[in-house]
Amino acid sequence: MPSPFARILPAAAVAALLASCGAPGAGPVGGKPAIDNSAIGQPGFREHKATYGLVYRLPKDSTELLDARISGPLRERLLALGLRAETQTFNLPHVTVVHIHSADPGTPQKMLKALPKLPPLISFQFKDFYTTEAAKDAGRPWWLDLGIVKAGPGFESLMAYNTVATAALAPLRDGPLPRVTGPVYEKMSDAGKALVASVGVSGVNVVRDGREQRAHNPHNTLVYSMTPFDARIQAGMKDLAAEFNKVLPEGFPATFREISIVELAFAGNVLREYYRINLETGAAVDVANGQPASGGWQ
Numbered sequence: 001m002p003s004p005f006a007r008i009l010p011a012a013a014v015a016a017l018l019a020s021c022g023a024p025g026a027g028p029v030g031g032k033p034a035i036d037n038s039a040i041g042q043p044g045f046r047e048h049k050a051t052y053g054l055v056y057r058l059p060k061d062s063t064e065l066l067d068a069r070i071s072g073p074l075r076e077r078l079l080a081l082g083l084r085a086e087t088q089t090f091n092l093p094h095v096t097v098v099h100i101h102s103a104d105p106g107t108p109q110k111m112l113k114a115l116p117k118l119p120p121l122i123s124f125q126f127k128d129f130y131t132t133e134a135a136k137d138a139g140r141p142w143w144l145d146l147g148i149v150k151a152g153p154g155f156e157s158l159m160a161y162n163t164v165a166t167a168a169l170a171p172l173r174d175g176p177l178p179r180v181t182g183p184v185y186e187k188m189s190d191a192g193k194a195l196v197a198s199v200g201v202s203g204v205n206v207v208r209d210g211r212e213q214r215a216h217n218p219h220n221t222l223v224y225s226m227t228p229f230d231a232r233i234q235a236g237m238k239d240l241a242a243e244f245n246k247v248l249p250e251g252f253p254a255t256f257r258e259i260s261i262v263e264l265a266f267a268g269n270v271l272r273e274y275y276r277i278n279l280e281t282g283a284a285v286d287v288a289n290g291q292p293a294s295g296g297w298q
Contacts (some may be wrong), residue, residue, distance in 0.1 A: 058220060081233055113295055125152075141223065
């Protein structure tokens with residue numbers, strides 16, 4: 001069945017997405033940054049300058065539930081495993097739409113202007129804790145995630161908006177996301193490598209030959225780590241995820257009411273919020289000064 005947002009994905013957006021797959025060192029086109037893909041073939045991670053993203057903010061009732069039922073035991077297990085840095089990693093609880101890398105500090109403003117038509121309020125079910133790596137056996141980074149039930153209108157809205165947002169925002173990147181280069185890129189599937197080369201990041205939905213190809217896996221991340229994911233830590237975190245799934249066996253419902261443009265660290269945790277947008281009213285604010293902001297969806 002066609003995505004419910006397919007009718008709002010203009011041909012120009014698809015063309016811009018495909019045109020943005022330029023060769024290494026390609027010059028700016030139409031005011032867009034040069035896109036240099038040379039880092040994806042290097043043995044080490046690309047140097048991280050700045051990652052920006054579009055994310056859904058977790059609602060207050062979701063964060064309160066996680067704080068009450070999950071955060072305490074999670075901290076204790078991380079400390080027991082020697083993962084002290086992971087207990088101190090700042091983050092704004094969120095579910096990612098798309099991340100891009102750009103050294104241009106004006107990127108958040110450009111993202112706001114390029115933002116496509118907003119999705120409606122999105123109601124869905126959080127369920128299932130699990131660990132994941134940027135690429136299997138790459139070693140790092142890795143995460144402890146809380147998944148989303150992959151069915152229902154809310155999930156379809158999440159997937160559909162990822163498709164249009166990726167098409168609109170990926171052309172603003174200056175190259176691949178650093179955490180999917182080097183050792184991670186080497187371990188990725190051919191499909192993942194193709195996404196990194198074409199849109200700068202894996203795990204997003206794109207339109208190819210008029211058809212939506214879905215790789216997006218919406219989730220909330222509780223732990224961000226660059227510690228090598230060795231057998232001891234894998235076992236400890238797998239056991240912890242199983243324990244949490246007993247604490248919340250059915251998960252819990254949630255509704256996204258806000259979406260934000262943010263800056264992220266290398267591993268994907270949110271460091272700073274630039275713009276916050278109400279999905280119900282379409283109103284946006286500049287978080288730094290509380291003043292109204294406007295973007296491409298209006």
